[in-house]
Amino acid sequence: MTQGTPGRPQTQRQALPQHAVERIQRSRNAQGQRFFTSDLSVKEFLLVRESGFECAGLVMGSSFYHVGYQKSDWSQSQEMTVLTQAMYQARELAMARMEEEANELGADGVIGVRLHVNRHSWGEDMIEFLAVGTAVYARDGSSWRAPSGMPFTSDLSGQDFWMLLKSGYRPISLVMGNCVYHVAHQSLRGWFKSVGQNQEMPNFTQALYDARELAMERLQYEAQLDGASGVVGTQINESTHSWDAHVIEFFAIGTSVAPIAMKEAPPAPVLVMTVNE
């Protein structure tokens, strides 16, 4: 990973904790029948089955990370590359462990992935990244794994997954991009000039614009490396993660998709009037 451009690093295959391995082994009984656990709702569960997939089990990955401090120039807008990389690396570790659990389960992919950021009262400066999703496999035995050979990942709900397949696309992987940015403080002179005025603050605009663009660009780059034709459901979140108020992380996440051969035309929508409020 070179400075400032956290493209998709080849994260090493992760070793799983012992209890994870035991749990995965127990998801098949002595006769080899599967028994799954899943956080999908009933409707999602039924739609996954309707799409020709079966649930393999709940998969998760965690990484507890100490995110330290990076010195920044008070009056300068700049990316804090050390923090960017730390935040990226921590998420990537959690995701890689989740993927590994899905791989151990023999799944084709993971849907409904959610990335949580947790803090605990006893861990100052420490952030826990947690990835949770439901591993699925195709009922007909066909392989839906990503080009990398690992299970596909996606943050789509069961409903979205069904819709996506119906409209002729398949998920490839969860792609992300982030950027931790220090927004310059305004000098006293600048403050005097703007007080009582209605005007754009070009340096703030520029800083936030830049940071979002960087995060999006990295997300796009990951999707290109995956050989995807596009990214759906992209969200950009910003958070200061209890750092200095002028330090902001922009985090973009979405699911990269590629077209598949369609057996039938996508279903036409039906208009309904709901009677419950």
Added chain:
Amino acid sequence: MSGAAHPFTSDLTIDELLLLEDVGFEPIELVLGASYFHIGYQSSVWSQNQELVDMSTMMLLARQTAMAEIQTQAHALGADGVVGMRIEIELEGHHAEFSAVGTAVRRRAGDGEKYRQHQGQPFTCDLSGADFWALVRGGFRPVSLVHGVCVYHVAHQGLHGWFKSVGQNQEMQSFTQALYDARELAVGRVQQEAAAFGATGGVVGMEVREGNYGWHSHVIEFVAMGTAVSPIADAAHELHAEARVVLSARD
């Protein structure tokens, strides 16, 4: 069919009621269960990641007791199951109150036997009327609300460890290990409990929650909870409605 003589009570909404009736069930009565427990402290080694086994056992037992009470009541009412079950916990210091509430339901046609658990007890689930409808229409039946509990003590970091990490960006492997392990144990136990109830489908709607209840800050309870389901083995349920794309006329 005793509807006229004995009015039912439930906390179901009107559409939930309609959907229940559509799959051949009727509500009987709102059932409540509660259990009171004294949860003692278990000593733990300051510098060690470990499960507090006694506390895990107690927290699970308290939930199971509240649920068992509901089942006993529902059974006495002649119910085939309980839907919309919720469990609430109030913990003050060491005194814990676990309360459970749900709506007892039965099959109208009187063929509820095949919906019951293997010992003839009524099924339990936390599904809403709509989810219950979708599940049954999709060819599955709820078996039991299942829990997995793991109370874990996360090791304190030594001063030496703290000095090493200050100002650094790095993974804290021992913490990762602790939280990861605790969650895996909780989820793994859900799987075991579901199997013990004889569920053959899987567990849906699972949720993993963390709680501390004002205990020592390094002691965390992980609870995984979901509804274990089994396929319904009869021809009528093999044909399930095909999903359609719908545009709602609301908003």
